[in-house]
Amino acid sequence: MKWTKTLIQTLREVPADAEIDSHKLLVRAGLVRKVAGGLYAYMPLGMRTLRKIQQIVREEMDRSGAQEIVAPILQPAELWRTTGRWDAMGANMFRLSDRGEHEFALGPTAEEVFTDLAKGVLNSYRQLPVIIYQIQWKFRDETRPRFGLMRSKEFLMKDAYSFDMDADGADKSYWTMYHAYERIFARCGLKAVPVQADGGDMGDSLTHEFHVLADAGEDGIAWCEKCGYAANLERAERRVESAADAECAPCEEVATPDARTIEQVAAFMGLAPSAFVKSLVYVADGKCVMVCVPGDRDVNEVKLKRFLGAKNVALADNGAVLAATGANAGFVGPVGPADAQMRIVADLSLKGAAGRIVGANRDGFHLKSVSLARDTRLADADYADLTIVKAGDACPHCGGAMEIKRGIEVGQVFKLGTKYSAAFNAVYKNDKLEEKTMIMGCYGVGVSRTLQAIIEQSHDKDGIVWPSAVAPYSVVVELLDPSVPDVAKVAEDIELALEAKGIDVIVDDREERPGVKFKDADLIGFPVRVVVGAKGLAAGGVEIKRRDEAKDKTRIVAPAAAADTVAGIL
């Protein structure tokens, strides 16, 4: 392919709306162009990479025995009403109506559609297990699209769904997909790590997210170097030493005027934040709940939601706090609140704690020497792991010190159980003619997000450094003297020789100065560069260099040997 015949536009300047490197490079290298907020067009170079990633995903899915289909993007509301998600999805889902006022969603995911399809096709145990997948555009009305393809309103996703007879089969399907994902990301040149994740509405279901570790990532991950434990912060646990109830002096009120936050009270009393118990009032499905955590920790709302079995939890507003406790936020504590009906829960690490300082439920006052066992009505069943893990916390497996890292979620594998199959009555007949509900799993890869994650993980100050498997072209031939026929002929011969080997190559035949061409080649990041110029040919040959090598690693070879040399280092 000749550069002058392709639509490539690189930008010398950084787009004003890009924050992170991968987004800047995506646009500067001309892979995508923004059409509107959260909506991008893939230009020819971007399209080539997107197709290569798709192809890797497709090959590994097929290799795992999954079968590709394609389901409509436009999905009838009835399917979503069957599982109750027409309402549950809320504003995240794009909705529209046809002229007959039938309602539809633009698919944000496809559990309903696939379960409904499976119900119609799968009837007998003889057909199971089955894994079907599609690579299809998905739509989500994100409140805040950002970082280019990282979080956009429209994105390409591979979604797969498994249907099994029993729990063992579902387990097998889960790990089959898990291993396929390891291969997919490895082949894309990505270091993606599986981390334990929260099951969301599915509660304790087994689920892993695959994350590309990067500072620009939007998710926090707890990471244990010692034993390999990795978990999303929503889910991550820590080892807590259980303590017997400690003794302390009777509790006593102290005036703490104008000291509301833990930091203020800690400074006022000259004590560390960990000596305090932070008490927060939440509203869980309409009812107030007081949540107590150590003063130096934050509440994990996902864990709280799960522990309470609530659909929604949110911090109560000041009015509700006052009504429930008799004090304003800042002076709230787990001791005799005004609303004696209000449930109180506490983090497991507070079990047996004594000598702590808590709010007195009276403005301007705190209580000291508080024993949670003696002075509150917290029962054993009210303690649970409710905090967000911090750097240095003990790993739940080995006790080693954990680190906190950032990650970009590029895939997730998820055991669904019978949530969807039961809703649709997706059953099969076993060998005793009994009807059984199929056990499902779902498995997603963010294909377009993966594209950007690769750039985020693999770039330098000059531009993208594509892994060979996903580069828009594997090789660029820099023809420095396109107007000199003999030189152009050499480039042409190398192009043909590479194509004969099945290597995709682009020849930069533009009438530009060498500097411009080198800058563009580095910016776009072709894995191998072959320089063909009159000067070089006179001196002995063409120059071959990998994008990730220093200039002094350049190989000089005869033109006839160029294609073999390139094939050898790709």
Add this chain to the structure above:
RNA sequence: CGGGGCGUAGCGCAGUCUGGUAGCGCGUUUGCUUGGGGUGCAAAAGGUCACGAGUUCAAAUCUCGUCGCUCCGACCA
């Protein structure tokens, strides 16, 4: 959804406070020049100053409204 910022040529921006002929750099086109890491010179094309209403002799500039983009936060099967 709450708070901030911004909408001026394909891209990046100045001009707005203090109203008076629409500017700069990059890119594009043409000519010359240069020729191994974004050469240099010259010329040219390219604009509904987001949109609407108002104030004024006169509005990119002032007022009101609308729309869009963006950052921080909340949210994110």
